[in-house]
Amino acid sequence: MPELPEVESLRRDLAPTLVGRTIRQVELRLPKLFKAEPGLDVDTLVDKQVRGLERRAKLLVMRLSDDLVLVTHLRLTGQLVHVGPGGESLAHGGHPVPAWGTELPHKSTHLTFYLDDRSILYLTDIRQFSRLWLMRSEEIDHFLAAAKFGPEPLEDAFTPVGFEARLSRRGVPIKTVLLDQRVIGGVGNIYADESLWEAGIHPLRPAASLNPDEVGRLHAAVRKVLDYAVREGVAFVPMGKAISDRAFPYCHGRQGSPCARCGSLIEKARVGGRGTYWCATCQTAAG
């Protein structure tokens, strides 16, 4: 699923091809994906120019002319593809689609933007969990505040001290807390597992039980893992399966395979309803 690194990579790829383009026509085939504040609707997008592309947590924030903002969350299986006038792919990102989805549009293409240079931006989503919100620019701060996102993990606002404070009253497993967007904005299931593996901390440890040294290691691990993924443009695990010819992810999706660090077999269990992978040798159960 698209987490912070995938959304950031998508933003960087898409910005050069999309910013400056004007939307000429919009086709919304799955209305439930699209939310708009009163007085706005999907047709409001027609003849609006894309002025900028930003990211907050896992949200893609598209600034438009006439002081409008279109916010996109790809959730589990959303994908954006920008196709040039000749059918060539200009930029794409998000969840890969099955083989039948390589020809666009297809049955899971729910939203299509026809742009002024004859390029087309497609939003596809097999499981239909993606959401888009159209609002006036004065509303975006309120919209983001309501989400109560924690700090951006790759920015200076994410500090060990602040991180420890956010863990201190949580008795649930640290894995569950890492997925809470109010603690860190943008971490999802794969990078939560990878961060805990990197830090050598067991996913079932109660968050508040981590000592300052462990919090510091986990803080550094989250930054290291996300920074690596953003820089390398690492593809996430498609449909929950390990990519055997890649070193990364080191533990997520690799149950039964040897740990890259110690050779013990990677274990799997459900933690807080999420498939969770760890090395029982490297990742200590007690602090």
Added chain:
DNA sequence: AACTACTCCTGGAGGC
């Protein structure tokens, strides 16, 4: 405030 259970969806895997 913290936590849990439930919901939304489809495609792929496994059982028989």
Added chain:
DNA sequence: TGCCTCCAGGAGTAGT
């Protein structure tokens, strides 16, 4: 082969 059941999961909501 084909039908059935189960599983994957981000985040919003309701209930404890």
